[in-house]
Amino acid sequence: MLLNRRLFITGLASVAIGSAARADAPMFFTQGGVAIRGFDTVAYFRNGAPKRGSPDISVMWKAASWHFSSHENREAFEANPRAFAPQFGGYCAYAVGRGYLTETDPSTWRIVEDKLYLVHSPDVARLWLQDIPGNIALAEENWPGVLFH
Structure with a gap:
């Protein structure tokens, strides 16, 4: 019984520590x-x-x-x-699709299906615009997990 209680407490502690340590962004x-x-x-x-x-x-x-x-x-x-x-917390929609976070330029944006998407720069916007639905789908797969890397 004591061993089970220790395992339970250790498990709770690791979840609490893991959650606190993972909240990076x-x-x-x-x-x-x-x-x-x-x-x-x-x-x-x-x-x-x-x-x-x-x-x-x-x-x-x-x-x-x-x-x-x-x-x-x-x-x-x-x-x-x-x-x-903005979608994806206002982080660059293209970067989120690739599994990382980066800042955005408010002048590089697009509204798609009544949702605001921001990207890092005009150069990144050109990449993002090549496949908007595909890039949104990639970002949706990574969001919000990318916040915890």
């Missing part, structure tokens, strides 16, 4: 705690272009500060953040 890519480098995630959908947000019009969600260019955009985000937040 935050759920959303931020710079200085700010998502999408301060760009308004709702503007991609409403304006069809990236637009810098203001720290004066912001909201905290998922441990990140999200900046908006208008109060209306902030309210839309607050009502349904998952509808506007």
Whole structure:
């Protein structure tokens, strides 16, 4: 009975330590705690272009500060953040598909089936655009596990 209890406690400890040790990356890519480098995630959908947000019009969600260019955009985000937040935590969609995380450039983006995807750079965007459905599928296979590598 004592051996079983030790094994159980050892197992719990290893799970707890393993979980803590594996949480390497935050759920959303931020710079200085700010998502999408301060760009308004709702503007991609409403304006069809990236637009810098203001720290004066912001909201905290998922441990990140999200900046908006208008109060209306902030309210839309607050009502349904998952509808506007970038896929794969705002990390490069191409990189996630290859099993790693990298930062993104807010000017390299695409909305596919009402979902926002960001990539690292214009050069990476050219690669990603060659097979959007395939690259999204690869990234979906790796997400969110890639956060824990």
